[in-house]
Amino acid sequence: MNNIMQFPEGYRYTSDIELFKAAVDRAEEMLAKEELIIVYQFDSTISVEVLLSQAEYEQNYGEIGWEEFTDILDNEIIYLLRQNFEEPEEKDKGLRSYLKEKDFPEEQQKKIIDLKLEKRRYVEECLGGEREKNRYNLKSRSVLKKFAGIDYELSRTIDEEDILYATIRMSVNTTLEDRNMPKSVRGMFDSGREDITFICDKSDVEYLIKKLERIKQML
Numbered sequence: 203m204n205n206i207m208q209f210p211e212g213y214r215y216t217s218d219i220e221l222f223k224a225a226v227d228r229a230e231e232m233l234a235k236e237e238l239i240i241v242y243q244f245d246s247t248i249s250v251e252v253l254l255s256q257a258e259y260e261q262n263y264g265e266i267g268w269e270e271f272t273d274i275l276d277n278e279i280i281y282l283l284r285q286n287f288e289e290p291e292e293k294d295k296g297l298r299s300y301l302k303e304k305d306f307p308e309e310q311q312k313k314i315i316d317l318k319l320e321k322r323r324y325v326e327e328c329l330g331g332e333r334e335k336n337r338y339n340l341k342s343r344s345v346l347k348k349f350a351g352i353d354y355e356l357s358r359t360i361d362e363e364d365i366l367y368a369t370i371r372m373s374v375n376t377t378l379e380d381r382n383m384p385k386s387v388r389g390m391f392d393s394g395r396e397d398i399t400f401i402c403d404k405s406d407v408e409y410l411i412k413k414l415e416r417i418k419q420m421l
């Protein structure tokens with residue numbers, strides 16, 4: 203769908219409203235089918251992971267394309283979720299000031315603000331209810347450090363019976379990076395960062411997965 207509305211350069215929420223709603227509906231459906239996960243304050247402020255490959259998605263969902271869906275999901279939906287959790291009054295003073303600074307005509311400003319408000323309300327209705335807000339607040343208000351990342355390196359011993367193993371590094375931090383930050387300032391918020399590094403073979407990984415699956419079942 204072509205969007206005839208004019209937006210300031212660099213403005214995020216530019217998708218057509220019908221296409222946007224279709225993407226929200228698709229995300230809601232995929233969440234129910236456990237084909238998509240949204241996590242809060244874990245690795246990033248809000249993270250989303252599609253559990254289907256592009257081929258699997260295109261085989262099951264033809265109404266909205268993969269690139270359109272993932273673009274709206276990553277660049278609009280998760281940020282509207284966060285704003286709804288943190289600024290529920292919907293006044294959006296920041297957007298109003300931003301448009302005034304850009305010298306947009308008042309009529310055009312109103313159209314942009316109304317479009318974003320409609321998107322915010324639709325995200326709230328379909329994805330961001332009270333339970334999701336409580337999930338977000340649970341993590342954001344916790345005084346405990348939050349999961350900040352995981353990295354690994356595969357290696358092999360040089361013995362006769364060589365063993366393939368992984369060196370895994372897991373990190374926690376008091377402040378998670380916002381993926382919307384410019385790359386030039388990422389990594390600066392590590393004053394509370396802690397790392398733990400350990401090695402494990404395939405059996406260790408399987409053991410860890412079993413432990414996590416048990417926790418998942420209890421939750």
